Amino acid sequence: MNRKRPAGEANTQLPAAFFDRWRQPFARFLRIEAAGGGALLLATLLALVLSNSPWAPWFLDLWETRVGLGFGSLEFSRSLRDWINDALMTLFFFMVALELKRELVLGELRSPRMAALSIAGALGGMLVPAVFYLALQFGQPGQSGWGIVMATDTAFVIGCLALLGPRIPQSLRIFMLSLAIVDDIGAILVVAIGYSHGFDGIMLALGGLGLVLVRAMALGGMRHLLGYFLIGSGIWLAVDASGIHPTITGVALGLLTPARRWVGDERLYGILSRVIAHPAGDHGSGDTKDRHTLQLAEVAVRESLSPVERLGMALHPWVGFVIMPLFALANAGVSLSLTALGDSVTLAVVVGFVCGKPAGILLFSWLAVRTGLALRPPELGWRLLTGGALLAGIGFTMALFIANLALSGSVLDSAKLGVFLALLVAALAGSTLLMGTSVGQRRPDAG
Numbered sequence: 324m325n326r327k328r329p330a331g332e333a334n335t336q337l338p339a340a341f342f343d344r345w346r347q348p349f350a351r352f353l354r355i356e357a358a359g360g361g362a363l364l365l366a367t368l369l370a371l372v373l374s375n376s377p378w379a380p381w382f383l384d385l386w387e388t389r390v391g392l393g394f395g396s397l398e399f400s401r402s403l404r405d406w407i408n409d410a411l412m413t414l415f416f417f418m419v420a421l422e423l424k425r426e427l428v429l430g431e432l433r434s435p436r437m438a439a440l441s442i443a444g445a446l447g448g449m450l451v452p453a454v455f456y457l458a459l460q461f462g463q464p465g466q467s468g469w470g471i472v473m474a475t476d477t478a479f480v481i482g483c484l485a486l487l488g489p490r491i492p493q494s495l496r497i498f499m500l501s502l503a504i505v506d507d508i509g510a511i512l513v514v515a516i517g518y519s520h521g522f523d524g525i526m527l528a529l530g531g532l533g534l535v536l537v538r539a540m541a542l543g544g545m546r547h548l549l550g551y552f553l554i555g556s557g558i559w560l561a562v563d564a565s566g567i568h569p570t571i572t573g574v575a576l577g578l579l580t581p582a583r584r585w586v587g588d589e590r591l592y593g594i595l596s597r598v599i600a601h602p603a604g605d606h607g608s609g610d611t612k613d614r615h616t617l618q619l620a621e622v623a624v625r626e627s628l629s630p631v632e633r634l635g636m637a638l639h640p641w642v643g644f645v646i647m648p649l650f651a652l653a654n655a656g657v658s659l660s661l662t663a664l665g666d667s668v669t670l671a672v673v674v675g676f677v678c679g680k681p682a683g684i685l686l687f688s689w690l691a692v693r694t695g696l697a698l699r700p701p702e703l704g705w706r707l708l709t710g711g712a713l714l715a716g717i718g719f720t721m722a723l724f725i726a727n728l729a730l731s732g733s734v735l736d737s738a739k740l741g742v743f744l745a746l747l748v749a750a751l752a753g754s755t756l757l758m759g760t761s762v763g764q765r766r767p768d769a770g
Contacts, residue, residue: 359643360482366648367655367719371743374656386653404653408724411646413559413573415720416511418642419477420577421635423504428582429629432501439697440688441501447687448502448715449473449509452679456671465668468729468738470517472675474510474721476746477503478647480714483750487757491707494700499711502684508574510721515571518728526565533558534575541581546626551576568728580634585626595620647720654723657739664744668734672722672741677748681712710757716749718742 373382386407391400401409432438452472460466480503484496537554545551555576563569625633688708691697699708722742730738 358482359639359647360478360485362644363478363647363651363719364482366651370652370655371657371659375659379656379658383656386656404727407646407649407653408727409563409569410559412650412724413570414638415642415646415650416507416570416573417577418573418635418638419504419507420574421580421631421638422500423508424578424580424582425629425631425635426501426504428631430497434698436696436698438501439691440699441498442505443691443697444498444684444688444712445502445505445509447683447685448475448680448712449506449513449683451683451686452675455679456675459667459671459674463667464734465671465730465738468668468672468726468734470510470513470725470729471672471722471738471742472679472718473513473725474506474718475503475680475715476717476719476721477507478643479717479719479746479750483714483717483754484711484757487754490760491710491757492700492702494703495707495711498703498708499714502711502715507721510725511568511570511574514568514725514728518725519567522567523565526561527567530558530561530565530572533561534579537576537579541579544585546585580630582629582631584629584632586622650720650724654727655739657736657743659740664740666737666740668730668737669741669744672738673745673748676716676718676722676742676745677713677752680716680718680749681709684712684715685709706760707757710753710760712753713749713756714753716753717746719746 370382373379376382386402386404388403389400390403390406393400426432427438432441453469456469456472457466460468477500480499481496484491484499533554537551537558540550540554555572558576559569559572562572628636685705685708688697688699689705692699719742722745723739726735726738726742
């Protein structure tokens with residue numbers, strides 16, 4: 324005689340498996356903010372070592388390998404480096420735009436005055452460094468590289484802040500994350516406007532129609548990601564053919580992604596209660612009522628998170644641990660030479676990041692607070708803001724991205740060297756200043 328056992332604690336958990344013991348530690352590792360920056364740093368060091376080793380010719384030529392499709396006389400191909408910079412980096416900017424959308428709709432930037440502080444700092448951190456750079460490079464071969472010094476590298480900056488731990492308040496992390504996201508968006512707009520070549524209005528219009536279609540699909544309740552992926556790929560191809568840099572597609576699609584969840588808590592619990600109400604037993608695997616209820620519950624649980632949150636969680640490991648390290652391997656290779664340290668382009672990049680970046684962030688933030696446009700949290704003193712502004716001089720990812728578009732040859736190598744030097748100086752200066760400010764000793768600054 325079979326007797327049903329009451330549901331004990333073991334029956335309220337998922338079945339155990341061998342790899343479960345590794346799943347939670349690995350998931351915690353993915354959540355560590357410094358991990359993405361660590362992977363990026365390792366890839367950068369590897370690129371530098373290989374590009375200055377006997378394998379340098381093979382390593383540098385690898386990224387120039389042509390990859391694509393051919394149909395008779397038609398060919399759609401580009402170098403491996405261009406596929407990474409144009410296609411994979413679109414996903415990076417898509418994730419950046421998702422994070423910005425989440426902060427604006429669900430996060431700390433819902434308050435206009437709180438958002439104004441980060442936006443003002445980001446604007447100053449883009450404009451002033453570009454002015455510093457142009458002042459040193461006007462009329463010289465590196466003049467077109469003015470956009471190199473405009474953006475902050477999110478992964479490295481957040482990684483530095485994570486390593487500082489409780490020494491800094493959460494408000495500084497939010498300010499720096501928001502600032503980095505805003506000036507990443509600004510930098511890709513600069514790429515789209517300032518570093519695109521040629522223009523095809525018809526293809527751009529087709530891309531715009533694709534965005535309208537995506538918006539209509541979202542308003543109509545379309546939930547399947549495959550449809551959005553296919554339409555998004557078509558938009559990318561149209562924008563690429565228009566002459567505008569296709570990574571702008573990632574920004575547009577990210578900002579169009581819904582930030583509100585489809586299933587609220589009350590509806591979710593109601594659907595789950597229907598699952599609990601089904602009696603236990605063996606009903607086979609056919610088309611039964613309880614099976615439909617379980618399928619409904621699966622959709623409800625998935626849709627209890629907004630698309631912005633769900634896509635952000637899904638993409639973050641791929642962007643942080645695959646796309647960004649690949650980008651570093653493909654773009655960070657440069658032959659190091661002591662003679663290049665005195666090059667005017669190297670100097671302009673370092674000055675733009677190390678001096679212009681913090682000066683612009685602090686000046687525009689101060690003006691925004693003094694005019695009443697922005698609100699500065701009391702615990703976020705000007706000394707902390709200065710340390711954060713110095714860290715913002717780490718511009719690795721977008722700096723290399725724009726450098727490859729704007730410059731070439733020895734001038735490009737000098738710019739890359741400037742980016743590396745600025746990274747070291749900015750990270751050391753900002754971390755040292757913030758490390759000297761403990762939570763217990765911090766007092767709100769006046770102003």
